[in-house]
Structure formats: structure tokens, C-alpha cells
Amino acid sequence: MDLKNKHFVIIATLLLAQSCKESVPKLRNIEGQRIQINYAATPKDSVENVIAPYRNRINEVLDSVLAYAPKAISKTEGTLNSPAGNLMADIVMQEVNPVFAARTGKQIDFVLLNFGSIRSVISQGDITERTAYEVMPFENSIVIAELDGKAIRAMVSFLTKSSVAHPISGIQIIVDKNKSLQAVNIQGKPFDENRTYYVATSDYLITGGDKMDFLKEYLTLTDSDYLIRNTLIDYFKKIDTLSAVTDDRFLQIN
């Protein structure tokens, strides 16, 4: 082939490429839509096959019946305290206190959790491990904070101003019709501002969750290494019938 011609072809191609490059892609149209994922799409086999062994193992563990709830247990029933909140705080007290006592020789004075961490209603019917996962899907564990009287006072003030019923156990708060404080009892005794108390709470709250800043003032902190969900599961295994009610632990008097 003639050398000149070959050159010409190469140069022409380069020029052509160059002129192509100069045309910057220009966005002209945009279309958006939301596609619902429903029965109309057949599950892809290769994906199903990967999921199956994981699913089978989980179901095997989660679906064995541990107890029975004759009535649904909800956190939205009641205003200052709720059946679900009371149940959860009482379970934490019952299950974690022996661990804390064994490690430190001391007793938990009371429990404080947060309303938001109860993630599901407990439906009437069989109670399984799955129930505990629904109520408490998060990997939070219980820590025990030693708080002084000033921090407890700040906590009580926080709780009386709160618009939701944070779960408590071992402490009683009484307010009047204007929500001004009438009495605080801890383990059945009047609150003593000059001593310290051992408060079981979640590691989420102690590290600044839900803006419970008084918890940051702890004097000592003991990790129980006990997942809140596991306290529920251990409790469910011990009982046959699961029930809970509102009571006078947080009380408004007229």
C-alpha cells in the first residue's frame, strides 16, 4: 500500500475522532419512576438458593414457642407508664441484677430505658425468640451507672418533662396535676440526695443516645455484657404466661 495514502487514512481518522470528542454529551430528558417490588416479580432462583440455608437456620432457632401472651402488650397503652415499658424494665431488673451482684456485691437500685427502644408491640399468642427480636432488634446491652443525687434529680426532671413514658423499674415518681414533683421513692424508700444509686440502663443511652445527658455524669460504670434482647429471651424461657399492666410507678395525683 502506498505510504502517503496510509498516512492520509490515519490522519483523517484522527480528525474524525477529534471532532467527535468535541461534542460533549448533553443531558436532554430525565424520567423517574417508583417500581413496587411485589408478587409480580418471580424470585430469582440463584438468589433464593443463597438465602435458603440462612433462613432455615434462623427459623429453627426463632420459632420454638417459649411462652404465651393472653393479651397484646403495648407501649402506647397508658400515659406515664405502659405495659410494655414496665415489662421490659422489670425484666432487666430481674435478669441483670444477679449478674451485677455477682460481679460487684452490690444491687441495682433502679432501671431506666428509653421509650424508643421498644420497637414492636407484643401480639397476643405464642411468644418465641422472634418476639424478642421484634421488640428489641438492636444489639444494645445493659450497663450499670453509679449516679449521684444531683444526676438523679436531673433524671427525674427529664422524665417528668418527657412527652413519652420511658420504661422504669425500682423507682416511683409521683407528680401533681401540674406535673410538679411530689415524691420520688427508690426501692421503696424516699430518694436521698446525699447518696449514690446504681442505675441499670442501655449502652445506647449512656453514650449520649436520646439526649439523656445526666447519664454522662456517672461516677462508675459496670458493663453487664448482657444484651437487652437476651434478657427478654431468658425471661420468656422461665415463664409460661406473659402479661403486663400499667401501675403506679409513675403516678399523677390530683
Add this chain to the structure above:
Amino acid sequence: MERRKFISGTAASAAFIGIGGLSMNSCQNSGKKHITILHTNDVHSHIDPFPNNHSAYPNLGGLARRATLVDQIRKENPNTLLFDAGDIFQGTPYFNFYGGELEFKLMSMLKYDAATIGNHDFDNGLNGLYAQLPYASFDFLSANYDFTNTLMDSHVQPYKIYMVDGIKIGVFGLGIELAGLVSKKLYQETVYLDPIEIAQDVSRTLKDEEKCDLIICLSHLGYQYQNPQKPDDLKLAARTENIDLIIGGHTHTFLDRPTIVNNRKNKQILVNQVGCFGINLGRIDFYFDEGKQNGADGVSIKV
């Protein structure tokens, strides 16, 4: 949805016929491009569909079904990218039992291109996230979390550029403020930087230095807050330029269609979020031409 799909399918084939007619002219041929962006957010370990008796989402969602839909769309348009806007983890026992292993494995099977990091992706700590990285074949993008002093350093990039059919697509991630939302012992030395300032910088880099044709932000900030100080996707859109699409998450907002927002240059851009739990797949189609056909600058948006 079916009707819409049909319409867009027809439009796509019409475009191909048009190109076919001009196939001898290589320059004009390369001009028309179609990029499809698919996205999810806040799937929260929802691998199985909701049960038939579920009060809110009966028989909706399911990862194996999502896989089928993604396959269909990729078949229709191979120039498709798939993204997630964070909170992949936490919400079903799949996460409690296996720590996110299955979530990452399946997202890799679906050929996700990238995800940003949501607050719940820290739920097993940085160690827990790091431990699952071998199962993820997609990129993690976050421009405003500085992981320098953590073990996630070098495993998360601020942005990535995807070259799809000659279109340069810059994608960056943004995360929500962690203090007060996530325990410090979980996020450790991760540093949160102002997302809007970072977005202004990164989008400028992607536009002016990297010369991207399309800029997408994967945001886990949340759709909208009343508090004027709290960054959200609508504020982000209004206070930045160069971003074409914000794919949002965190607030579990079920938008019927993407929201059109004017950016600070008064150009219309899209903010989208498709709820949560893998119930929906978002789809945004971008159509390009070679920019010479007419002088008009406008982009027509059909949502």
C-alpha cells in the same frame, strides 16, 4: 407502573431505530445515550418479603424479586447503575445472626455499584462493618465521614467515577451526624464533616476537574427537617450546584415520584427516596444527545 414502563420501553426502542438509520455516521451515532440509575435505601436487612398478613406491607419487598427486576431492567438497558443510600444493616434476625454477611453477599450478586454508609451500618461497630467487607464487591462512598483514624480507612472513598457508554458519572456519598444518634464506641474516631460544605466542594471537583457529565449524590441525611440548622436532602439540593440527582435515605420517606428542586443556580434537579425495607426500587432514566442538535439548554423532566 406497568403502563409507564411500557411507555419508556417504547421510547427507548424508538431511539434505537433512530440511531440505526444513521449508523453510517459514527459521530452522530455516538451522541444518543441512555443511562438508567436504579436505587434502594434503608433496606434494613429485609431480605424476605413481608408476610401476607402484615398490616402495612403485605407480601411486598424481597431481595430475590428485586434481583429479577434488576435483571429485567439491565437487559432492557445494559447502561444501568445500581446504588444504595445506606442503612443496609439492622432490622431482621438476618443481621442479628450473621452481622450483615448475607446482605453484602446478595447486594454483590445483584451487582450493586456502590452504597453510602447509614447510621445503622455502624450498629456492630466499625469492627462489625469491617468484618463484612470481604462479602461486598461494590464500593462504599462517603465524602463527609473521615475514617482516617479508623480501620475503615482506605475502604471508603469520597467519590467514584463510573464510565458508562461514554458518559462520565460522578457519584459521591454523604452521611448523617453520628453524635447523639450512634454510640461513640461504635463509630469511634470517625469524624463527621459538614455535608453541605463537602457536597459543594466534591460536586465542584466532579464537574470542573473530573468533567463528569452526570453527578449523583447518595445521601443518608434524610429528606426534610423543620429545623433550619439540620441538613437534609432538600436543603442540600437548594444550596449546591452541579448535582443532577440526590438519592436519599434515613427518613424512610415514600416519595410517589422524585421531587424537583431548584438548586442555587436555579437549575432543576431531582431528589428521590423510595421508602424503606426493599419495598420499592427507584428508577431514574437520563437521556443524552451530542449537544449540537439545537441551541436550547433545557432539560425536560418527566416524573
